[in-house]
Amino acid sequence: KEIVVSGIRSTGYLHLGNYFGAIRNYIRMQETFNCYFFVADWHSLTTHPDPKDLRSNVFRVLAENIASGLDPEKVALYVQSDIPEIAELYLLLNMLAYKGELERVPTFKDKVRLQPENVNAGLLTYPVLMSADILIHRAVKVPVGKDQEQHLEMACHYAQRFNSRYGELFPEPVAFNFGDNLVKIPSLDGEGKMSKSENQMATLYLSDSDELIRKKLSKAKTDSGPAEPGAPMSDSISNLFLLMEQVSTPEVIKHFRDTYENQSIRYGDMKKQLGDDMVNFIAPIREKALALQHDQTYLNRIMKEGAEKARESAAQTLQQARKLIGIHYY
Ligand code: TYM
Secondary structure (H helix, E strand, O other): OOEEEEEEEOOOOOEHHHHHHHHHHHHHHOOOOEEEEEEEOOHHHHHOOOHHHHHHHHHHHHHHHHHOOOOOOOOEEEEHHHOHHHHHHHHHHHOOOOHHHHHOOHHHHHHHHHOHHHOOHHHHOHHHHHHHHHHOOOOOEEEOOHHHHHHHHHHHHHHHHHHHHHOOOOOOOEEEOOOOOOOOOEOOOOOOEOOOOOOHHHOOEOOOOHHHHHHHHHOOOOOOOOOOOOOOOOHHHHHHHHHHHHHOOHHHHHHHHHHHHOOOOOHHHHHHHHHHHHHHHHHHHHHHHHHHHOOHHHHHHHHHHHHHHHHHHHHHHHHHHHHHHOOOOO
16 A cells, blocks of 8 residues: 655634645545545644743644544554654754755745744754654655645655665655645635635635635635636636635536636626535534534544554664664674
């Protein structure tokens, strides 16, 4: 079975971007692949979260993953910090990671802009830790959204560098999505991607109430009406269609595409329909996650079992990496 790894940071509430970029793939992949999915709590430390928030975020991310359909019996579902082997591989890979190259990573440059007062070394080496997450299980496929593409390229560089210096150990992992392209779910304000931290009214969370989902969609950006036949659709409208394609039936999508084409579309109707379909999609996940997230006994059992599975695989890789490097003395 091919090995699959992917993680989600514990920085806040999960949103539709996380679901359609990542979790949807996890749920399909768990049936046929050897999957390792985890909560990236170390990665979320770059912004110095409050310890209480960190803890509740970790439990909620676990609960939201299970509520979305991830089956802890079929995959290893664990928390990154439970696997010390990852930290050791991170240290080893840091010797193959160059400062100049890390400084040029676009996500690093964004962070420097967003938090100039806290440009710590953890931010700079973020892609190295992420590579360690992936390479520790010698994964070949990594289901992620479009925004992680560059990080995956870095993981390939480190795999190559290690292999050519010390001997063949790591396969080169590829970013994966069912369907041809990696997904980027847009924000409802028509600017950039949906994200955990940015404008909350422009992000649909898996924990949003029915009322809030409808409200956010009713406020989503539109344009002043369909373009002339043949002219390109505006970004804000194509974003709404993109969301509709995730949650609505083919008939509904066709209806609104047709009315757009013949210029009789009413955006208010479209948003209302999208609101209904989105509520039907999100509500069951929200309710299930709510029930799970305070069941600490259950979640503790899941994360412990997941960590056991993950450490077994991680220890094997690390042992070989040490040996190839020359760290074997006894
Ligand atoms: P994070 O926590 O920001 O996001 C988790 C997953 O959700 C995807 N995603 C999106 N996909 C489509 N459209 C969006 N608007 C959108 N927003 C988020 C992300 O691409 C990601 O797949 N560095 C990673 C966490 C990580 C990881 C790893 C991933 C740490 N180690 C190893 C894979 C393998 C991150 O910050 O994701």
